[in-house]
Amino acid sequence: MKKIILVVLMILLFAEAYSQVGFRVGYSTNDFPKGFSDIKDDKQNLNHNLQFGFVVRSKEFLFVHFELFYMNRTGRIENRPGFSGYVASVDSFGQDIKLHSINMALMLGLNFLNHEHFKVRIFGGITPSFNLDAQIDSDPQFTNKPIRKSSFNSMSYSLNYGIGIDVWHFFTELRFSKELSNYVEVPDGLNYSVKENYFCISAGIMF
Numbered sequence: 772m773k774k775i776i777l778v779v780l781m782i783l784l785f786a787e788a789y790s791q792v793g794f795r796v797g798y799s800t801n802d803f804p805k806g807f808s809d810i811k812d813d814k815q816n817l818n819h820n821l822q823f824g825f826v827v828r829s830k831e832f833l834f835v836h837f838e839l840f841y842m843n844r845t846g847r848i849e850n851r852p853g854f855s856g857y858v859a860s861v862d863s864f865g866q867d868i869k870l871h872s873i874n875m876a877l878m879l880g881l882n883f884l885n886h887e888h889f890k891v892r893i894f895g896g897i898t899p900s901f902n903l904d905a906q907i908d909s910d911p912q913f914t915n916k917p918i919r920k921s922s923f924n925s926m927s928y929s930l931n932y933g934i935g936i937d938v939w940h941f942f943t944e945l946r947f948s949k950e951l952s953n954y955v956e957v958p959d960g961l962n963y964s965v966k967e968n969y970f971c972i973s974a975g976i977m978f
Contacts, residue, residue, distance in 0.1 A: 790829045793942075795840065797822035797973030820844055824874075826975060832885060836894050838876035844954075845869045848918065849910075865910035866918050870954065872900045876931060888939045894946075895932030901925065902954060918955060927954035933971075943974045 799820045824840020849865040878896025905923045909916045933946025949968050 791977040793826040793977035795826050795973050795975035797971045799969045799971035834880045836878040862915040864913045864915040867908045869906040871903045874898050874900045890937040892935050898929045900927045922956045927952045946971050
C-alpha cells in the first residue's frame, strides 16, 4: 500500500507541472469474447459494471496517461455434469461473483487531431488491479462451492487500448480491456480461465 501511495504522489507532482487532471465515469460489459468462464460460453451472463476515478494526462502530441479508478466486476461460473460442454468429473455447482478493485492504468497515447478545443486521440497500456473485496453467492441446492474468498488473487493485470474525443474540457472514450492474468485461483479438475475481456464507454472532464 505504501508503494501505491508513493506512486500516486509522484504522478500528482508530475500532473501539477506538466499535465491536466480530470475525472472519468465508465460503463462496461464483460461479455466479449467469452465472458467470465470457459466452461460453457452460452451460459454466461451479460454483466454491466461501473468504473469511476481520476485521470492525469500530459498535454503533448505524444502523451502519458495515468488513471486511478474503482471498478466492480461481476460474473457467474457453473458446472452441470452430464450436459454438453460441462465437466463430467466435477460435481454440480453454480456461483455468482462480484469483485471490487482499485486499478492503476498506465498508458501512452497519440493526439492525431490536435486543435485547441478539439482532439482525437488513441492510447494503450497496462492496468494493474488491486483486489479489495469479493462477494460470492453460491446456489443453495449444491454443496460444491469451488470458489471461495481465499481463491482470489490480490492482483491481476490487463491490457487496455482505445480511442477518445476531447471537446473543450469534456471527453468521451471507447476502450477495450483484455485480461492478462486470472484473478481467481482455478480449482483442481476444472479447465477454465477466470478472465474478463470487456468494452467500456466513458465520459469525463479535465480541469
